[in-house]
Amino acid sequence: MVENSTQHRVLIADDEAPARRELKRLLCADPSLLVIGEAENGLDAFTQTMVLRPDIVFLDIQMPAMSGIETVEKLLANHNHPLIVFVTAYDAYAVKAFELHAIDYILKPVRKERLDMVLKRIHMQLEATHPQQGQECLLRLISSLQEGGQPNPACRIALYQGDKIIPIRIDEIIYAESCGRCCKVMTKAGYFPTAYSMHELQEILPSSRFFLCHRSYLVNLDCIESVELWVNSTYRLKMTNCDTLVPVSRNSTAALKQFLHLA
Incomplete structure (x- = not known):
């Protein structure tokens, strides 16, 4: 050896x-x-x-x-x-x-x-x-983990605040934003840094509720306050409890319209 x-x-x-x-x-x-x-x-x-x-x-x-x-x-x-x-x-x-x-x-x-x-x-x-x-x-x-030992869609994820681990309910997540190889997550309590990649967050969060509207943004569909028409027939999303306008890429526009039943 x-x-x-x-x-x-x-x-x-x-x-x-x-x-x-x-x-x-x-x-x-x-x-x-x-x-x-x-x-x-x-x-x-x-x-x-x-x-x-x-x-x-x-x-x-x-x-x-x-x-x-x-x-x-x-x-x-x-x-x-x-x-x-x-x-x-x-x-x-x-x-x-x-x-x-x-x-x-x-x-x-x-x-x-x-x-x-x-x-x-x-x-x-x-x-x-x-x-x-x-x-x-x-x-x-x-x-x-549920009682039978099989994976269930996560109801919480672990985020960090200083040296503390904060379990956050997924319904409190407004959106996630890619920052290099990792992501930061905007919740109703504010921003949290994570070591998750965007791909990992997509695997954790239920696809029925979270939508990758842009390669850098994963949004909670329940937290979309309004949809604004933007350039080149794309949209920006006004999210609840924050001032950020989240862009929707051209490739994601059709899927967003289907999710929200937009004409």
């Missing part, structure tokens, strides 16, 4: 060998990651983490000898703080995972598309670009 100093070191912990093999296969497709060890129980995961000092630990929750939750609690007590990603078939531990500052929580079976999203956040975290993004993802997961 040849280690590259630019690679992030990964440890996988799962009591099922097929699950470890599949996750390792997916992770090894990313050249920036190096799997340096595998553990088949929580105690082994703790020992290897203390010795090998991985940057990232992917671990199951229900394991013999020591659960994934107990493993992370023991690591934190020993001031060992790799990035933690729980990979489990059970959704009941999502809140606990958030309390332990895990960067993400993946439900089995692991889908490549879901793992790619997690890896994107991990790279951002390790590069200290968006240190809050993993926690936002966890709050989104927590808010979207």
Whole structure:
């Protein structure tokens, strides 16, 4: 095993060998990651983490000898703080995972598309670009889980105010505006910065209520106060509780008219 100093070191912990093999296969497709060890129980995961000092630990929750939750609690007590990603078939531990500052929580079976999203956040975290993004993802997961463990459209999203996490109901969102790679969200309580991309917000917010009227603006259809005719037969939207006039791109005009039943 040849280690590259630019690679992030990964440890996988799962009591099922097929699950470890599949996750390792997916992770090894990313050249920036190096799997340096595998553990088949929580105690082994703790020992290897203390010795090998991985940057990232992917671990199951229900394991013999020591659960994934107990493993992370023991690591934190020993001031060992790799990035933690729980990979489990059970959704009941999502809140606990958030309390332990895990960067993400993946439900089995692991889908490549879901793992790619997690890896994107991990790279951002390790590069200290968006240190809050993993926690936002966890709050989104927590808010979207119903009793049967299946995702539901989110009723809240996590926004930040200083060092506080503010769960905002989606009906309080007026619009989102793209700012580079991230977005800021205008709510009835004012602006909030986020680490979400516009694409991620579109995935979180229900498409029946939120409309991408412009590549830089996602609006709450229930918060449109009036529609103004603008240049080249396009429109601008006056939104409730704010003075911003949101542009509607030419490509989105027809869809807006259909949404609002405009002649």
